[in-house]
Amino acid sequence: MPTESHRTDLDDLRDAVRGFLQVHSPSAAVRTVMETPLGHDPSVWRALAGELGIVGIAVPEEFGGAGAGMRELAVVFEEAGAALLCAPLLATAGLAVPALLASGDRAAMADLLPGIVAGSTIATVILNDALTPWDPHTVTLAARRSGDGYRVAGSVATVLDGHSADVLLVAARTDAGISLFAVAGDAPGLDRSPLAGLDRTRRTARLRFDDVPARLIGADGAAAPWLAHSYDLALVALAAEQVGAAQRCLDMAVDYAKNRIQFGRPIGSFQAIKHRCADMLVAVEGARSAALHAAAVADRPEGKDLAVAASVAKLAASDAFWQAALDNMRTHGGIGFTWEHDAHLYVRRAKTTQLMFGSPDTHALRLAALIDDPRKDTA
Known part of the structure; x- marks a missing residue:
């Protein structure tokens, strides 16, 4: 502690x-x-x-x-x-x-x-074809030896900040297994196409590798276990981000409920609004506890139970953020649905982060598998 x-x-x-x-x-x-x-x-x-x-x-x-x-x-x-x-x-x-x-x-x-x-x-990381859970079987890029280095080939549908990254850390399949490579953002043969996404505050890109020169990171064929570990750490970071955004949605809703007058009284005095804000608070605090626990587990030297803690945090934070973002918009009423109000920006972020690196249902299934057999390295 x-x-x-x-x-x-x-x-x-x-x-x-x-x-x-x-x-x-x-x-x-x-x-x-x-x-x-x-x-x-x-x-x-x-x-x-x-x-x-x-x-x-x-x-x-x-x-x-x-x-x-x-x-x-x-x-x-x-x-x-x-x-x-x-x-x-x-x-x-x-x-x-x-x-x-x-x-x-x-x-x-x-x-x-x-x-x-x-x-x-x-820098950014390419684990698989899209921003889906880590699974060695979903690695689509291939790498081959070329002189003293390697060459990477294939395409990736969605890469976080792939359009602007100076260095791409790329998981690719070699004859030895899953390996990690560093690719320069301006490497010859690399084509980067920015994508228009639901969340306009976070950018993604489609990348194509046409025999792109790459540098091996770590041992050839040995990357799968530590990529799984770094994926769990990314889940914890994303869950913390979701908790912060969910808290901001709760704060916005409560502040509006205190100051919006209807029928001569603040709307926060109405039972329906009280219950909505209370439900938001319970969800946000539960998600915060899960995220804090996952962060503490990640800092343990042995890293035991990180996969379970990370999936619990991602599941709880995804649900809490989505609920808080929608309820914030509903609390604001008509103005909350307009482009001029910030509520919709949080709704967009909530939906994209809910699906990023695995939906709540995906992580519920992962937890069931991990609890059934903690030795499993499942995505």
């Missing part, structure tokens, strides 16, 4: 991140940035790294990071989710950093992590 001083550190971190995002990612900025071709503000991204150091918060100090853990990173993702931050934070800090650290490839870490920590390198 966190000590009292650790809780104070986490509170200080939360205050710093929240204050930064209030200045750099208010609603007006989100609406402006989400319409740009890049989908994020490079100056804000560099400030997140340079001023706050949160891009590399879970990176060891020897590679320029803060040497913190998932509990600290979860705080960052909560605040980013609340603000609907338009930035490649999940792709870089939630996916790429854990994959690199899990690989054990110190040469690759020394080469790539300092740039990520400094904010000069945006």
Whole structure:
């Protein structure tokens, strides 16, 4: 359990991140940035790294990071989710950093992590054809030896921040098995096509690899176990983001219920609105407990039970965020359904994150399999 001083550190971190995002990612900025071709503000991204150091918060100090853990990173993702931050934070800090650290490839870490920590390198991970649960059987890209390096071929339908990433960490199948490769964003033979998605605050792209040069990360054919581990860490980060966004939806609904006058009284005094807000609170607090527990499990040296904790967190946070986003819109009534109000932005984010890396039903089935046999490495 966190000590009292650790809780104070986490509170200080939360205050710093929240204050930064209030200045750099208010609603007006989100609406402006989400319409740009890049989908994020490079100056804000560099400030997140340079001023706050949160891009590399879970990176060891020897590679320029803060040497913190998932509990600290979860705080960052909560605040980013609340603000609907338009930035490649999940792709870089939630996916790429854990994959690199899990690989054990110190040469690759020394080469790539300092740039990520400094904010000069945006990275993402391609686990399979789309943003679906990790499963070695769904890896569609293939890699072959070519001289001293490798070449990657195939296509991927959906890649998180694939249009802007400077480095792509690509899971591909070789003769030895599942391996991970680093591909430069400007590598010859790589075609990147931005996609128009439901959530306009987060970007994805379709990628095609036409015999693209790649660098092997870790041992050839040995990537499947640590990619499974990094996938679970990404689930925890995403769940924390969902909890932060769900809390913001609850806050918006409660604030409106207190101030919207109808029939001479605040609508929050009506029983139906009271029950709706109470149900939102119960769902959000339950999801927060699950996400905090998963983050604590992730920080244990042995990492035992991480798969179970991560799926519980993702399931609970997905349901809570979706409920909170819809109920926030309903509480606001007609104005909540308009483009001018921010409620619909949270609904869009709630639906896409609900499906990303596995729907609640998918994770319920995964939990059933894991509980039946904890030794199973199921997606």
